[in-house]
Amino acid sequence: MDSSNILEINKLTQQFKSGDKQLTVLDSVSFSVAKGTVCSIVGPSGSGKTTLLGLCAGLDRPTSGQVILNGINIGDLNEDERAAVRNDFVGFVFQTFQLIPTLTALENVMVPLELRGEATKEVNAYAKELLTEVGLGDRLNHYPTQLSGGEQQRVAIARAFINKPQILFADEPTGNLDTETGETIENLIFDLNRASGTTLVIVTHDLELAHKCDRVIQLRNGKIASDEWIEETATAKVKEA
Template identity: 75%
Template sequence: MQKDPILKVTNLTQQFSSGDHTLTVIDDVSFSVQKGTSCSIVGPSGSGKTTLLGLCAGLDRPTSGQIILNGTNLNPLNEDQRAEIRNKHVGFVFQTFQLVPTLTALENVMVPLELRGEERSEVEHDAKDLLQDVGLGDRMDHYPAQLSGGEQQRVAIARAFINKPRILFADEPTGNLDTDTGSTIEKLLFDLNEAIGTTLVLVTHDLSLAKQCQRMISLENGQIFDDEWIADSQSAQLI
């Protein structure tokens, strides 16, 4: 049974000026992602993967084309309006973690819901549960500098799930991690994805991770050159 799209990208182009030249990073890309599915975006360095992910999440504005995220056209929205959409419906795991160094692990996870003005006691309860889920129940009061790279990434994942996002974007979620820690992070992503029903869209160089998704989109020179459905992915379901 076909699911409704939570993300629809139409004729998306992103260009940057470099001296007298125009650099086209994303070149007339169109695709959609259905609710509750998992999708990986792969391709060589410089193919536009991270740029595409940021555009889809509303972190940047495209040169042309349209992005509809969770039923909302992002094009006419200003930055504050796009930030509100992200806070309500989107989770994002950055390759560089983006944790606040002056906040503890627990406080970092609480940030998205505190920005909404939600009751602190409830937010703290949910954040503690998520940190337990990612295996950091005994590290909640530690600051980012006191955590390993893998532990920081787990905090980032817990933060991304605190608002129970409709869609989670992850940029190289295992790119800076050792094999064992990377495997743990992969399992966490798919376990949390399945438990909450969040759509997962991730950028990765790791083909073994990419093939765990139901779908794999390959980019080259800013264009889609392959779009593959993976029948035996670990998260496979009727789509």
């Protein structure tokens, strides 16, 4: 693996049974992501975006191909080992928030570091700091049902950043939010990303959000249709797959 890359995807294919037929969701997809890059993945519904993101984060296993994450071939790992890799240096923000309903905002944010067995007092202080950064310093002891959708997503973002991930995957992070709240959440993710230097990979239908990233990978029918680097100059480079 190139040491400048945090993620390398080699000929990734994912197939599922659909009745008597084999459905190919991803078809021999290959690309790499350099450390510190902000990359978006776009495409129509059914193009394989969410499937690809889950495979990149080690949430699922591919039918064939390789996912090399921070120098580790995660295809060689069992589920417990993949979970340990995710907990060590991966953050994930889901469209549906995925908060634990029986835990407060503070307790939800603390979960990843508590799973590492880190000191509760230190974890508690850092979780409070992150929730304050995302504007929820006065909502620490509220449960998810007592929070708006935008507030729940802020909690989810704080939770994703608490383990200081080297790479953060976000699956439609603004998809369930109104426009104004969505823009707030976008700014929050980019601000935390800049502050921490985390590599960011975002799946989105929002082309405006996608073009705020360094790079836009477009999927179509399970394949990469284009891979565009966004530059402030008028000479953006476009590579057709």
